[in-house]
Amino acid sequence: MQRVMIIGQPGSGKSTLAREVGEIAHLPVFHMDHIHWQPGWVERSPDEKDVLCSQIHSMDRWVFEGGHRRSWPERLARADTVIWLDMPVTLRLWRVTRRTLRYNGRSRPDLPPDCPERLNAEFYGFIWRTRTSGREKCAALFDMTREDQARHHFTSAKAVRGYLHALRYVARRGNLGISHR
Numbered sequence: 001m002q003r004v005m006i007i008g009q010p011g012s013g014k015s016t017l018a019r020e021v022g023e024i025a026h027l028p029v030f031h032m033d034h035i036h037w038q039p040g041w042v043e044r045s046p047d048e049k050d051v052l053c054s055q056i057h058s059m060d061r062w063v064f065e066g067g068h069r070r071s072w073p074e075r076l077a078r079a080d081t082v083i084w085l086d087m088p089v090t091l092r093l094w095r096v097t098r099r100t101l102r103y104n105g106r107s108r109p110d111l112p113p114d115c116p117e118r119l120n121a122e123f124y125g126f127i128w129r130t131r132t133s134g135r136e137k138c139a140a141l142f143d144m145t146r147e148d149q150a151r152h153h154f155t156s157a158k159a160v161r162g163y164l165h166a167l168r169y170v171a172r173r174g175n176l177g178i179s180h181r
Contacts, residue, residue: 001025001150001176005075006065007141008085009134010127011092011099013160015110017085018065020164024171025063030056031110032066039114046070072141081150084142085160089131096127 004021006014015031022029035052038044044052046068053071056064057078064075076082087095099108103117111117145151154160170176 001081002027002061003059003079004063004081004083005079006063006083006085007067007072007138008087009089009092009130009138010123011095012085012087013095013157014065014085015108017083017160017164018063019109021083021167022063024164024167025176027061027063028059030062030064032064032068033111033115036066036068037112037115039112041115069137069141076141076144079149081152082142082145083152083154084138086135086138086153086155087157088155089127091157093124093127096124 004018004025004027006018006021008014015033018029018031021027032053035049036044049068050070053064053068054074056062057071057074064079100117100119105116105118107113107115108117142151142153152163154163167176
């Protein structure tokens with residue numbers, strides 16, 4: 001487990017899982033929102049995002065969560081582990097609401113500075129409109145994983161907690177190729 005790709009739709013728990021996996025496996029964590037957005041909610045061009053994603057993909061070790069589908073083939077080619085968080089839309093909408101209220105007026109840890117969290121009807125609409133198409137795109141990518149890649153498809157928070165518990169257990173025993181901590 002050296003290069004972990006985490007995919008899922010907004011509110012599925014990608015950022016939280018990435019931080020936890022990174023901590024357990026002692027891997028650097030990269031959030032697509034840091035690449036997608038510049039301070040002040042300024043969106044980068046697709047070409048700029050491609051370059052930044054490629055720089056991360058070329059590294060030996062990473063946990064990389066998030067979208068920018070243009071970069072998925074390259075990321076998938078380098079990943080040794082692929083995790084798909086496939087959560088129900090109702091849970092995702094609740095999580096987005098909860099994090100918005102928690103960070104209201106401030107930037108979340110997975111966002112650049114000066115990107116304060118706020119209620120955004122357009123974002124909720126996007127989540128609702130893409131609930132099927134976004135899932136289909138994640139499923140298509142997940143189906144492209146190779147036999148030599150570890151693949152995990154989680155459809156509940158309970159399954160994610162179980163995975164993290166097992167990962168901590170394996171890490172404590174030294175079976176992730178990292179020192180005991």
